[in-house]
Amino acid sequence: MSKKINIKKRYLALFLIPGFTLVAIFVISPIIGTFIISFETPSGFGLSNYYSVITQTSPTKALVLLNDMPRPPPWGALIHNLVWTAIHLPTTTFLGLVLAYLLRRVYGRSIVKSIMFIGMVIPMVVGGLIIRFMFDKFIGIVPNLCGLIGLTWLDKSWTSYPDTALLALIIGSVWLWTGFSLTIHAAAIDSLPKTYIEAAKIDGASDWQIFWKIIVPSVRAATLTVIVMTMLWDLKIFDIVYAATKGGPGGASTVLAFVMWLYFALDLDYGKAAAVAVILTLLTLIPAAIYIRQVMKRG
Amino acid sequence: MASVRLESVVKRFGKVVAVNNVSLEIRDKEFFILLGPSGCGKTTTLRLIAGLEYPDSGRIYIDDRDVTFLEPKDRDIAMVFQNYALYPHMTVFQNIAFPLLLRRKKLGLTKDDIKKRVLEVARLLRIEELLHRKPGQLSGGQQQRVALARALIRRPKVWLMDEPLSNLDALLRLVMRAELKRLQKELGITTIYVTHDQAEALSMADRIAVMNKGRVIQVGTPDEVYLKPKHVFVGTFIGAPPMNVVKCKIEDHDGRLILSCPGFEREFPPGITPKKLPRTKEVVLGIRPEFIEVTDKPEPGTIKGKILVVEPLGSETILNININPEGEETIIKAKLPKLTKKYSAGETIYLKIDWSKVAVFDAETGFALT
Numbered sequence: 001m002s003k004k005i006n007i008k009k010r011y012l013a014l015f016l017i018p019g020f021t022l023v024a025i026f027v028i029s030p031i032i033g034t035f036i037i038s039f040e041t042p043s044g045f046g047l048s049n050y051y052s053v054i055t056q057t058s059p060t061k062a063l064v065l066l067n068d069m070p071r072p073p074p075w076g077a078l079i080h081n082l083v084w085t086a087i088h089l090p091t092t093t094f095l096g097l098v099l100a101y102l103l104r105r106v107y108g109r110s111i112v113k114s115i116m117f118i119g120m121v122i123p124m125v126v127g128g129l130i131i132r133f134m135f136d137k138f139i140g141i142v143p144n145l146c147g148l149i150g151l152t153w154l155d156k157s158w159t160s161y162p163d164t165a166l167l168a169l170i171i172g173s174v175w176l177w178t179g180f181s182l183t184i185h186a187a188a189i190d191s192l193p194k195t196y197i198e199a200a201k202i203d204g205a206s207d208w209q210i211f212w213k214i215i216v217p218s219v220r221a222a223t224l225t226v227i228v229m230t231m232l233w234d235l236k237i238f239d240i241v242y243a244a245t246k247g248g249p250g251g252a253s254t255v256l257a258f259v260m261w262l263y264f265a266l267d268l269d270y271g272k273a274a275a276v277a278v279i280l281t282l283l284t285l286i287p288a289a290i291y292i293r294q295v296m297k298r299g
Numbered sequence: 300m301a302s303v304r305l306e307s308v309v310k311r312f313g314k315v316v317a318v319n320n321v322s323l324e325i326r327d328k329e330f331f332i333l334l335g336p337s338g339c340g341k342t343t344t345l346r347l348i349a350g351l352e353y354p355d356s357g358r359i360y361i362d363d364r365d366v367t368f369l370e371p372k373d374r375d376i377a378m379v380f381q382n383y384a385l386y387p388h389m390t391v392f393q394n395i396a397f398p399l400l401l402r403r404k405k406l407g408l409t410k411d412d413i414k415k416r417v418l419e420v421a422r423l424l425r426i427e428e429l430l431h432r433k434p435g436q437l438s439g440g441q442q443q444r445v446a447l448a449r450a451l452i453r454r455p456k457v458w459l460m461d462e463p464l465s466n467l468d469a470l471l472r473l474v475m476r477a478e479l480k481r482l483q484k485e486l487g488i489t490t491i492y493v494t495h496d497q498a499e500a501l502s503m504a505d506r507i508a509v510m511n512k513g514r515v516i517q518v519g520t521p522d523e524v525y526l527k528p529k530h531v532f533v534g535t536f537i538g539a540p541p542m543n544v545v546k547c548k549i550e551d552h553d554g555r556l557i558l559s560c561p562g563f564e565r566e567f568p569p570g571i572t573p574k575k576l577p578r579t580k581e582v583v584l585g586i587r588p589e590f591i592e593v594t595d596k597p598e599p600g601t602i603k604g605k606i607l608v609v610e611p612l613g614s615e616t617i618l619n620i621n622i623n624p625e626g627e628e629t630i631i632k633a634k635l636p637k638l639t640k641k642y643s644a645g646e647t648i649y650l651k652i653d654w655s656k657v658a659v660f661d662a663e664t665g666f667a668l669t
Binding site for chain 1: 349350351370371372376377378380381382384386387388389397398401402449453
């Protein structure tokens with residue numbers, strides 16, 4: 001019996017080798033390489049890359065820049081990422097869930113869902129460009145609407161001013177990413193037996209109570225997926241920033257990935273770029289760990 | 300408690316008429332069953348009463364209050380679904396308490412009141428030990444009880460049940476049948492119950508409405524629908540095995556009416572005198588399998604037949620008999636409680652039919668002539 005299993009195991013290893021080799025060459029080795037480079041300095045190995053990246057005070061490359069608060073951005077790329085997540089994550093998650101619930105009875109909902117999903121399908125660079133147009137003083141819908149309802153101080157090109165650039169990107173990313181939350185939640189709601197909602201109706205629940213007491217807890221697994229994927233997306237965000245503001249004006253909308261790109265592509269300082277990359281990777285491990293733990297819990 | 304009345308209710312889904320001009324009167328404290336094959340409109344009728352659908356025309360009354368377009372929550376009803384619809388994220392306690400929690404303020408209940416009521420209902424249904432569990436950890440029968448408890452907790456005017464036993468295994472279904480009937484009688488809640496299982500309907504109902512193709516074909520007590528079907532559909536849908544149907548012609552032989560059937564002839568009427576004769580002179584005889592006896596030798600009035608299949612069922616035996624061995628095969632099933640002799644396929648036997656219990660239907664319309 002055990003001999004049989006051993007043979008099986010040997011075969012298993014044989015089949016694993018090609019896949020594992022590819023992963024090792026193209027995924028694991030670059031990660032290890034980056035990790036090593038992040039410690040390489042002109043004077044040998046050390047932590048100086050990390051030190052100078054973290055203590056950097058130039059607004060375009062700083063990770064944390066919180067002196068003289070409160071004041072408008074720049075606050076440093078890491079803070080921008082965190083602010084981004086703090087606004088974008090709850091908004092898209094909740095908006096997608098509410099829309100999925102409301103659209104469930106709407107005729108032609110698949111068309112609406114498809115339109116919402118376009119934000120996810122288009123290249124993010126194009127998305128960034130659209131955001132720039134959306135917030136333009138002359139052709140943008142947002143500044144014009146703000147002007148119409150009397151918010152004249154917002155009737156300007158948002159991406160050109162440090163106090164509004166980051167906000168414009170965040171709001172724009174809500175618009176781009178809500179389709180994801182909507183699609184995942186709509187699928188989860190569609191897969192619930194219709195009788196849950198009907199039973200709740202007969203039990204006396206209002207639409208709002210059905211939403212909070214039945215729908216939200218029933219689609220928890222889907223919501224967790226949305227939260228984790230959105231957190232990862234918020235941390236990794238680069239292309240929107242690149243296309244819409246280039247981190248500007250004056251570093252008011254930089255993010256970690258963008259700072260990494262600056263070190264790498266403009267300064268050709270690979271050590272510091274690698275240090276930012278490692279920091280970014282460590283941060284993305286947090287949502288990944290949450291997700292893995294939840295999945296393991298559910299067995 | 301309450302009575303329920305439906306007046307000429309029509310419900311269409313696109314071009315399909317799901318419920319076609321249904322009028323029903325369900326009495327206070329009655330166990331009323333809507334019976335029919337799948338797609339006959341029985342569940343839609345129940346959903347109309349529940350308020351999960353609204354009719355295209357007609358009115359629905361509960362206790363003489365017009366509820367036709369009221370929201371489900373304003374009708375004072377409770378419903379048990381086929382899949383039980385227990386909320387998987389709530390414990391059994393929370394599931395049962397849910398209808399009360401939603402109305403807590405309106406009813407002026409404290410948390411202790413709710414707890415007391417849940418325990419009371421749980422005791423009644425013998426699920427006290429399960430209160431802290433989640434529905435996923437319960438067996439089908441236990442889930443069924445929890446669903447019943449949730450439907451009971453509010454002490455609704457009307458209990459609606461959509462095939463609540465069909466997800467249970469056969470043995471448990473028998474147990475729950477009796478239990479449900481006892482519970483309904485004890486509590487005296489007007490109950491409307493949907494099923495496609497004729498045995499369930501016969502064993503539980505005070506009255507049955509047999510439905511087909513969106514229409515109510517017959518309303519009556521289990522005995523009435525079983526023994527006096529108003530339509531050939533009712534006869535063939537109810538009973539296991541169902542009523543035998545034999546298509547015959549009425550022929551005029553010098554003023555004497557003769558019933559000419561495949562394999563035999565007989566004077567018309569065969570039993571009870573019909574009110575009128577069918578237009579086409581064609582009738583369908585409905586013979587219940589248990590009103591047939593068999594003998595080995597011909598006697599006056601017996602019909603000759605050849606056994607095709609013998610189905611022993613323990614307490615009874617069902618014989619499949621071809622009564623027209625010379626012509627087009629016409630099969631009749633006979634249900635025999637005690638067999639004095641062991642029959643086998645291929646044997647020739649003689650059928651003795653209790654003609655006083657044979658139903659005669661118009662072959663064209665299907666409606667009973669008697």
